[in-house]
Amino acid sequence: MTVKEFRLPDVGEGVAEGELVSWLVAPGDRVEEDQPVAEVETDKALVEVPSSYDGVVEELFVEEGEVVPVGDVIISFRVGGADGASADAESGDTKPTDAEPDDSEPTSVEAESGSPSRRTFAPPSVRRLARELGVDLSAVDGSGPGGRVDERDVREHADAEGSDPDEDDATDPKPVEMDTGDRKSAVSKRGSAEGAGATTAAEPGSGPEPAGRDRTLSTPATRKLANDLGVDLDDVPTDETREGEAFVAEEHVRAYAEASARPDDEAAPPAGEGGSGVETEPTPADPATDAPGETIPYRGVRRTIGERMEQSKFTAPHVTHHDTAEVDALVAARERLKPRAAEVGVKLTYLPFVMKAVLAGLREYPILNSELREEAEEIVLKDEYHFGVAVATDAGLMVPVIEDVDEKGLFELAAEVSDLASRARDRSLAPEELRGSTFTLTNFGAIGGEYATPIINYPETAVLGLGAVEKRPVVRERSGDGTGHEVVPASTLPLSLSIDHRVVDGAVAAEFANVVMDHLEEPLLLLNE
Known part of the structure; x- marks a missing residue:
């Protein structure tokens, strides 16, 4: 067994530092290569930082909210031996990550079964879906160019193996579950009150009818907001989709939370309506998030x-x-x-x-x-x-x-x-x-x-x-005589x-x-x- 240190990679062109917004893992958690372990905000974007190793989280070196220079150690992993798979990177080295993870550029891993020379090509979102469905990517035949594995390939394989929990709807597209599952923030894993109530749905009759989806696509910032507001993302109504799958954004979460808190006769207007402006999509930031006397970091x-x-x-x-x-x-x-x-x-x-x-x-x-x-x-x-x-x-x-x-x-x-x-x-x-x-x-x-x-x-x-x-x-x-x-x-x-x-x-x-x-x-x- 070896302890590997992981340094904050270059998360964007010209970025020298980033704020660690939240940990997605805690000490003792088992992680896989490419699995997101932290959310980092730079002056350009909010990004998920993926692990470069298969192993077990040993120690977190940075507190949430701390600004970290690129290249500083933020986490360590136990790899190899009984506690983790062997590392495929040199000690101390890290893999660079883009400022915005691009699912269109697949990564590859050596197949764990079959010919040792075979490689499986799949983007990060497909790898996450495979983990959630318990599918071995090396056993999936990719239908994309060069054998690239996409989400449909994973779901069809899961259905064929009987591992899809929704067998009756196996032919329907199913969104990737980004907001629930085993991977939680370190705050939730430590048993905080916020984490305990993070998935509590609104009481019946207290607001809009919940959507009740099985899975929902969302961003890390949206998942964090939902946790803060005690909203289950699967219950948030939305008309937006990404690649044919339900997608919930922050404004949907806020609108649902506000509507759930209203009596039935004070239902919120439909998303995107209300107001008489030019009706572009921009909306104001929520002033309720800024409390009087609060100090807001300027970074x-x-x-x-x-x-x-x-x-x-x-x-x-x-x-x-x-x-x-x-x-x-x-x-x-x-x-x-x-x-x-x-x-x-x-x-x-x-x-x-x-x-x-x-x-x-x-x-x-x-x-x-x-x-x-x-x-x-x-x-x-x-x-x-x-x-x-x-x-x-x-x-x-x-x-x-x-x-x-x-x-x-x-x-x-x-x-x-x-x-x-x-x-x-x-x-x-x-x-x-x-x-x-x-x-x-x-x-x-x-x-x-x-x-x-x-x-x-x-x-x-x-x-x-x-x-x-x-x-x-x-x-x-x-009109008429033009006299006035x-x-x-x-x-x-x-x-x-x-x-x-x-x-x-x-x-x-x-x-x-x-x-x-x-x-x-x-x-x-x-x-x-």
């Missing part, structure tokens, strides 16, 4: 956001242009298209229309789709249209990027915005999905408000803020355009806003975009 994603905001504000002289579009025709057009979008599984918000209107404005005034390179003393006019969409998350503001807006239709944009915003909130975005934007949109109207002075997503030169779409009084010429004016209610969309005044003149900003408003007020013009 990780929050510190990165602060540094970038400071850089933008103190580098680019900001000027904000405000205007309001009358969007009765846009509201009517969206209502006509919503049923068609629903038929293909898309929730159509106003944001795709706004993106197409902005695209028209940028084509006419490309200076707003630019970057100032001070050292080279040049302004680069971008020839691609990659739009960042600001998303409020518990960790702070994140800006996933919708690429090639000029090449996509309304429904495609709506689906992509929904997907990226959801994954921004559950911290499962890949780093490259947060880079490369040429123009940014932020929707503060979704949480209330008309106008703001948004900060530019540096090094871009402009950002457009959207207020809430609401009925407001407007003055129009009286009248005040009438109309659907309006307030716009707040911040520009880098070194690059964009105020007059150009106003002309750009006029083009955007023209396309929002007459949606048929969007057919050209």
Whole structure:
């Protein structure tokens, strides 16, 4: 038997340290290679750190909440002998892990049976499923390229061996159980009160009907939130799926917990509804998590956001242009298209229309789709249209990027915005999905408000803020004889355009806003975009 030390690997490009958010194992636990042992938050993402060894946890060297430099020892394992399998790594060496585990890149292990030269290729999610179903991956015939084993292969093998607990539904896709099972956080294993009640479901009649699924996909942050709120993820209603399997995000957990605490006559609105904003997917962070008198660490994603905001504000002289579009025709057009979008599984918000209107404005005034390179003393006019969409998350503001807006239709944009915003909130975005934007949109109207002075997503030169779409009084010429004016209610969309005044003149900003408003007020013009 040998004790192997495991050091915090490089969990992302340019990352020097990470906060150990939670342990997923405790001393004495048996682990397998590639099994997640800890959750670590960096300034880029929340990631699961997998073990490099098969063995037994010997000691945890870092407390939850502690910031650890890359390369420091965080855990040790007993490997080899009677207590663990032999290690396949050199002593002291660790395997690098990506900032976001990519299930599309399979790993491989030597088969434990059959020909010694045979290797089994499978991504981490498939390995987890195999462990949960008690399936030996080396005995599974992979149907993918090069013999790659996928989840269907594992389930079919489990069904054939009689190891699937739901034999009557063996032909149905079954989601991977990420939130229950033998693997628990170290806090739960130590018998804490929070862990003891972590899977308590809501009382009947006290809220929405539980979904009662057998398994549910979720992220580590969502599982932790569910434990904190005493929610069973299998009971949380959701319409979202990942690869055809039920997926629960943090906002679903909060909505379910809040609804469960209400009397029956105070049911929560459906997910994604409520409010009269532009209805983009971004939602505010939960203020209830911050208690008066509490000290909140300024690090990780929050510190990165602060540094970038400071850089933008103190580098680019900001000027904000405000205007309001009358969007009765846009509201009517969206209502006509919503049923068609629903038929293909898309929730159509106003944001795709706004993106197409902005695209028209940028084509006419490309200076707003630019970057100032001070050292080279040049302004680069971008020839691609990659739009960042600001998303409020518990960790702070994140800006996933919708690429090639000029090449996509309304429904495609709506689906992509929904997907990226959801994954921004559950911290499962890949780093490259947060880079490369040429123009940014932020929707503060979704949480209330008309106008703001948004900060530019540096090094871009402009950002457009959207207020809430609401009925407001407007003055129009009286119909008929044209002898006067009248005040009438109309659907309006307030716009707040911040520009880098070194690059964009105020007059150009106003002309750009006029083009955007023209396309929002007459949606048929969007057919050209």
